Amino acid sequence: MPWYSVYHPNLIDKAAIQFIKDAWRFRSKPILVVLDPQGKVVSPNAIYMMWIWGSNAFPFSTPREENLWREETWRLELLVDGIDQTIPNWIREGKYIFLYGGDDIEWIRKFTTAARQAAMAAKIPLEMVYVGKSNKREQVRRVMAAITAEKLSYCWEDLGMVWFFWTRLESMLFSKIQLGKADDHDIAMQEIKKLLSYDNVSGGWAVLANSSKVVVNGPGSTMLPTLVEYDLWKEHVPVKGYDLAFKDHHDKLHGIAHPCCRFEFPSTVGRIPDRMKCPECQRIMEKLTTFFCCHDDAHHGTIASI
Secondary structure, rough: OOOOOOOOOOOOOOHHHHHHHHOOOOOOOOOEEEEOOOOOOOEEEOHHHHHHHHHHHHOHHHHHHHHHHHHHHHHHHHHOOOOOHHHHHHHHHHEEEEEEEEEEHHHHHHHHHHHHHHHHHHOOOOOEEEEEOOOOHHHHHHHHHHHHHOOEEEOOOOHHHHHHHHHHHHHHHHHHHOOOOOOOOOOOHHHHHHHHHOOOOOOOOEEEEOOEEHHHEEEEHHHHHOOOOOOHHHHHHHOOOOHHHHHHHHEEEEEOOOOOOOOOOOOOOOOOOOEEOOOOOEEEEOOOOOEEEOOOOOOOOEEOOO
């Protein structure tokens, strides 16, 4: 694949710069526009499919991107592919797996303790992995140090792995936005949107998987109470199995709580949808402009306007 670079930005004609901004919607984040041998644009930005599928996305065209999504299913490998080998080993061993995130160490202590107690009572093999947050690097670092010191669960000690996890998730949403299918009713897209929205609210969240099969994901406000209330649904475990009994009770709590979803798109991203449906209730979401403090600490100031 031929690769060209410009020695200095000043060598680029102003008309070309304007075209790149207007036609290709370049702002400040890197994009990868793919041209075929005849110079025709075959993908307005292939960087998303590269993060999701790697070299399997070749030749990085829009038809290839659409085909890859048609072949994809809602499974744990979609979330963690290529990040580390530990989780694929758990999948092969047929274990139950909790992926969880957030920056509230007290919630994490309660969640991991309740998850371990419920697993012991149900006599199932359970593993847990902390995947952090998409921002607040220093706070995530402190949480990871506490998790490791207190042996609460497995976690990705390399922040680069945490970054890759969230970059891939965001790429999945942006890939669908680029294809004009962000509001399609496929299960994978709806669940991915939920995970990204949980990352923008306080507290924690979790995904329960039975080996490769993703059973349910939800915010901390419903996942933790489900575990704490194990005695209320334990009688269904022998009949339905741990995963379905968990999901049934969680869905009851979720139906009462009706948690909200929220998405944040940086102004540096070129393609932002004019509208988006909530993955929970399928209503059109309200669109706001937010000014967000960039300091990486526990408290951030925000100003929002409709």
